[in-house]
Amino acid sequence: MxxxxxxxxxxxxxxxxxxxxxxxxxxxxxxxxxxxxxxxGLDGGLTFNIKKAEGCYLWDSDGNKRLDFIGCVGVYILGHNNPYIIDGVRKYLDQKPMTMDPLALKAQSAAFAHNMSLVTPELTRTVVCGGGGAEANEAVIKMCKIAAGRTKKGKKRIVSTLNSFHGKTNEAVFTGGKDIWQRWLTPPPDHSYVPYGDWHAVEEEFKKDDVIMFIAEPIQGEGGIVVPPDDYLPKIRELCDKYDVYMVLDEVQAGSCRTGYIWAHKYYEGLVPDAFTFAKAISDGVLPVSGVQAKDDLYLAAYGSFESAMNHTATYQDNNMSGAVALLSLTYMLEHDVPGMVREKAKYIWDGLADLQAKYPHILEEVRGRGFMIGLKFNKDESGVGYANAIGKELAVNHLIHTMTSINNDTILRAYPNIWTTKEDFDWFLGALEESFLAVEGK
Ligand SMILES: Cc1ncc(COP(=O)(O)O)c(C=O)c1O
Structure with a gap:
């Protein structure tokens, strides 16, 4: 050696x-x-050397116990190193599995896909991507394009929403409605954007009769936790049916129980998109896992033939270990009624935040989101700077609590607890937030 x-x-x-x-x-x-x-991160006082993570806590190299109130922007809904998932991965590896092979049968990925079809019976096809949210969105865009190329001849446009975020690969970044991430790149053709929450604008685009797909987040995450009006997504469904357009929801951040529903669109009774994408919390951070859940007709229009079956393959799509992790997370979510747990636990923190907002309206303008997807919208100080960065830093440095601002929006702070967070932890957060308000006010 x-x-x-x-x-x-x-x-x-x-x-x-x-x-x-x-x-x-x-x-x-x-x-x-x-x-x-x-x-x-270092300059902002937000980067630490984390040695251990468990449940909702982090321990840094100085031995401090810190409260994780962001979970890598929505990854750790089931907590850090959830014992059920970690034990399951160990069990899987103890079998000395052949983890991947394009031609082998894949027991864990197949079981995960089967279970997904039980949870969303109208969407029975799963594309597992061993990667992140952008990869899942690329996959669904491609699926819709191939399907449209075969069945909706002449149509080609993708309509998405301004201020949205769908990842940073090339087409995903142009599907997102934030031009800051598109700088220095050449745009792919046929993308149009409409204001989020305005279905009239969507209909104006659909009337042009060349749109193949509409994609939006059920709640905009990176855009600052923007919740659409209650009639928005149901109305989009109606319009997609009327104008023969695929309706796709990006559940990468809002999905996997984050909003108190297994998939955020389940908030709307009876709403069924043609496809949705998932990532982040479906692996609880143990491995990169993402995917697309699609209706049969959409999936088959794209890949339902020997000719097109090989048009979307990737080496790590065949990684059964990602399937095992997703299978474990989904099992845990359903066995422990994680959506119900989130809805129940969220009441306490939402009540506490409403009290703080009533007491400090000049600092905290609005609390928005759903379940454990919480956005704090701050005012700006006298020099026109939003309070979010200063408060995020106060929380991290002086109160050992991790949150995150919305990138490029200094008025939004995101607070994403997980299921291990207790009432005492919520009080830790609420007390720290109030002290941070006083600190930034006094500056
Ligand atoms: C709604 C949404 N879609 C897609 C993505 C991209 O996911 P990834 O960073 O895993 O590629 C994100 C990431 O934050 C997201 O919030």
Whole structure:
């Protein structure tokens, strides 16, 4: 065996990496990963060396117990290192499985897809992507385009909403309605944007008779936790039926129980999109897992033939371990009635936030969202700067609580608790928030 440290002095093994100090990690990260992104977190006082994570708590390298109130923007709905999922992954690996092979039968992925069809019986086809939300959105866009190319000849346009976010791969970034992420890129053709929440604008686009798909988030996440009017998505469904357009919902952030419904669109009785995408919380952070859940007719229009069956494959789509993780998360969500748990637990924090809003309306303008997808909309200080960054920093540095601002909007702070969060933790957050208001007010 080669002595790797003789050959590459300074080489770090996994065992060594556990013992790296904060200064060394920072040096490696700034030197070899995304330097400026790392620096933003360090400068903002939001980046810490987290040594351990369990439930809703994080422990940093100084031994501080911190409260995670963001969970990697919606990933950890089932808590960090949920024992059921971790044990399940160990059990899976103990079988010495053949984790992936395009030609093998895939017991865990097949079981996950089968279970998904039980939960959403109108959408019985699953595309598992061993990746993130953007990959799932790319997959659904491609599915709709291929289906339309075969069945809706002449139609080609994709309508999405302004201020939306669907990921940062090339077509996903142009499906999102935030031009800041589109800078320096060349746009793919046939994308149009409408204001979120305005179905009249959607109908005006549909009337042009060239639209193949409409895509939106059930609640805009990156855009600042924007909840549409209650009649919006049901009306979009009607319009999609009337004008023969695929209705797609991006459930990457709002789905997987985050809003108190297994899928956020289940808030609307009887609403069934043609497809929805999922990622983030479906793996509870254990592995990258994402996917598309689609109606039979849409899926088959795209891939329902030997000719087109190979048009959307990817090496890690065949990764059965992602299937196992998704299967474990879904099982846990259903066995523990996580949607009901979120709805019940959320009442306490929403009541507390309503009290704070009534007491400090000049700082906290609005509390919005649903369930554990909470957006705090702040006012701006006298110099026109939103309070969100200052309050996020106060919470992290002085109260050991992790939240996150909405990128490029300094008036929005996102608070995403998870199911392990207790009343005492909510009080920790509410008390810290009030103290942070006083601190920024006094500055
Ligand atoms: C609604 C939505 N769609 C897609 C994405 C992209 O997911 P990923 O970052 O995993 O590619 C995100 C990420 O925040 C999201 O919130």
């Amino acid at each position: 080669t002595n790797i440290k003789d050959k590459y002095p300074g080489f770090v093994t996994l065992e060594d990496s556990f013992a790296l100090d904060t200064e060394t990690i920072t040096k490696y990260q700034l030197g070899h990963l995304n330097q400026y992104r790392s620096q933003i």
